[in-house]
Amino acid sequence: MSTLTAPSRTLDRPAPLRVQTLINEDLLSTMFQPVVQLDSGLIFGYEALVRGPVGSALEYPDALFAAGRREGLTVELEMRCALQALKDWRGQKLAGKLLINMSAAALASVVAQDQGQGGLSLCETLGLRATDIVIELTEHERVADIDSLRCAISYLRRQGVSIALDDFGDGRSSLRLWSELQPDLVKIDKYFTHDLPAHAEKLQTFRALLQLAETFGAQLVAEGIENAEELRVLRDLGVAYGQGWFLGRPSRQGQREILTAARDVLASNDIAVLPELRRASSNGVTAERLMMEAVSVDEETTHEQLLRLFNEHEQLHAVAVLNAQQQPVALVDRSQFINRWAKPFFNDLYGRRACTLFANPTPLIVDADTGIEALTTVLTSADQRYLREGFIITRAGRYLGLGTGEQLVRSVTEARIEAARHANPLTFLPGNIPISQHIGRLISSGREFVAAYADLNHFKPFNDEYGYWRGDEMIRLVARVASAHCDSQRDFLGHVGGDDFVMLFQSDDWEHRCEQIVERFNDLARNLFDAAALEAGGIMAEDRHGDLRFHPCTTLSIGAVRIRPGSLQRAEDVATAAATAKRHAKHEQLSVYVMSS
Template structure:
């Protein structure tokens, strides 16, 4: 039975008054949760961050809504001080060890510590039975710090009492590097954006590396926030980040934690190392047009062909001469070989000797700014207008002439830069090259765990490449990369491309041998699609061998040589590489799919 209560005519249901921050403060309705922070080198709890909560189920339960309401009521400072008091009071009840991290804005902190009465005894000795040396203030930057002097004085006063200072959410666009330098915090908390999906983003990894260098420079330690996966935790541990915080380690609770969650403990106790994401390096390696510049003689627009000939005659190594206007701006370029050819023709000197040198000059030369990167100039190498390779180009700064560059210098610099880049990432497969491979082997050796180094190579690849051309040859090499990538655990197994058809796999997976067999079987099956029907029917192709003799070559297959590297048996990356190459040679010589040996 349903009872319906009707209101008198003209009356409406009264809504309850909205909850106010003033009420929460006056009636002591705020509570504190504690989220653990762990030391990544040993897994021990370093401390807890205090997180305020309003009444459960209310509109002001969570901090964002709570502090927004505090700002509307003009109670920002009072609310922050009350939250800090509540955190100290609740912390004292829990009897947890380690540090207590309390969030405060710069303005609230300076206001609260302006004088002893303003502080309310908040950070006095043994407030609520909590020693100041166990407290750390997390300076939140939700507003730009405008009064750095007052902030510095407040921090100095806190440090005299033993209170530590942390900088919160560094990197979220509000905290500044300048503030880090100004206040010299003991700890810097790195925003969770950089932690999220870290193993898949090489640029985030590089950011952490840069921040670690800054932390060493400034004498600080880092806390990585927002750790939610085992892979993120493993990468951060291997990078050398000191502390970590996040739901994988421990969720906020009123009791805090005496140890990290089991999933985090497993990662931190494991000797497995992370496979760090590789950043594709620009092949220019930072080289600019100015690095290619050679100083060269110039002439003005009114210079004659006779004057030009004398200059070329005096400077035999000069490949070209730039023509400048009165403002030292280049207007044309004269190529040496073309000019000398014209000069050598009968009557040229008689007809044109006294004419201005711009008459036969290239009045649309290639002009580049000195700061132009090498990659931007590579279009010259493939341009249909090959004058630029012969004549070279003019280098300027702010439109004024600096010098000349040659096509030969450009070709050499691009080649050298790309060779260097290929050592970091193979340009065909984009897999890590020789340097990252060696670095990863070094990390495995240092970790003290055993692993397997496998070397993969194609059988009868040269005849295939000669028969079908480089395009299909590249397709086969990319096929090796795709198949191997799909059968390696991206978080535990490292795949690198040495060059050509040689690949290296560094396994931490226990089922590495099964993975190798699956790679060979899958590749051999898919590689057949790259042969034509006649070759498939015959089982191979007729082609020249390495001695130039025509003979039959079976269809291309893959061989893998693997070597078990026990802890302490080898000590240098080159020893591991040599052992893996030896295993590969055995696999190919004995025509085996997978050959395994011990180091």
């Protein structure tokens, strides 16, 4: 019995699409995405985004340029994309600037070819103006010859072409390039834009970049804007231009106007609630800033020699004892040493003995680069001898000088006071400075807003009765409840200090929010009283005059004032008006009191 076997057949597979084919057969096309002026909502220009054949493996730029690198056609592909962008731009007759992406290598090739033809001949052939072209420099990490790049850019500028630095801050771009090339535009990577309203550190980065832009004479373009909150923050920061899907998506025809939702944000006089850093920095203050240069002694120094040293240096509060490697091993406190020396027979018994005999063998030693915040732990340590003796400051273990306990306490206190002006240490809500800044921005916006001042009733008796720990918990409760009922994108909540809070409303339903805050707080605050107080409806405690009397359970009052455009010109006046409204609310025993400015 024989078995029949079908003849084998190889299926023909289509050859993979090649970049060279796309170039030869003119299969590339261009999409245009708008770049928008954030102060006016007008379109500044369009970025040209290359596309391969629709539905193919090379349709999108990442795959297209990866294939181009494999075929050794990177520069040729870039030049072809630029040519296609110019042709498509002419066909669409779009207004504004055309932004074209090019690497340094491709840019050099274009300039070399163009110089041989005596000018931007392609633009002239297509009937385009060089002044309408912006070259976005990409792939910054591959720029090896900055001098040659600078020469190429100088040539383009003489023709009227503008220069942009693309994707600044993506981990590859160079601050040196910004300084060397002096671009007209700097496009900030979308990482910094994404979720910007929730990240104070990104906000600070934008502020720093705006200062750099002013220094170098450039304008910023924020990439990747995806929602109204991001757009509002960038507009209020003063970023000149923006780009992203919330403003307009790429299309072959190019949008003539920005999307409606974005236009509404830019036209609105609502201002953004800018995220605040939870803890203010201590301005870089380190232990070295507290240091005083002071002579030291070695381990063989006698008490007699140490006495002469103290007599020669009357300002010395202590002396560090060092080993042969200049590392501190002990600290001698001046006052303690003098007291011992004054005792009968001390000189006879110990005068020629080493000074380490009665020295502190475990002094406080801190590195010169230790920050003030880290030094605050010293203030609460069990060993408080540093207040009298001071402490030793070292670098890499070697002696540098001494610090005093008085200096440390003063510096930590100053740092905490400064921090509290920016962020309250109990609730981490913005403090006086951010509150005043936000009021100033609201006044400048020309819109009506509401300033509300919240304060606790009968808080002091509660605090005296139950202690500061439970008092702090009640203050934090105010912060939690108010935060929950404020719109984080439109309403600003700040903590002045103690039990005083400020709310700056842009929400139309601000009065309802205030009522909810009071109602919710009054309900939850009862949980902080014991059963006997709840049954009695309050507690017996001394009033502010020291007289014992009955105080009802703690409640919240809010005084609010409508600030109409032009009615008040200074943040201090707004704060005063809100405080006046609060006093009316407390005096008249009202939950919410409203007045007009």
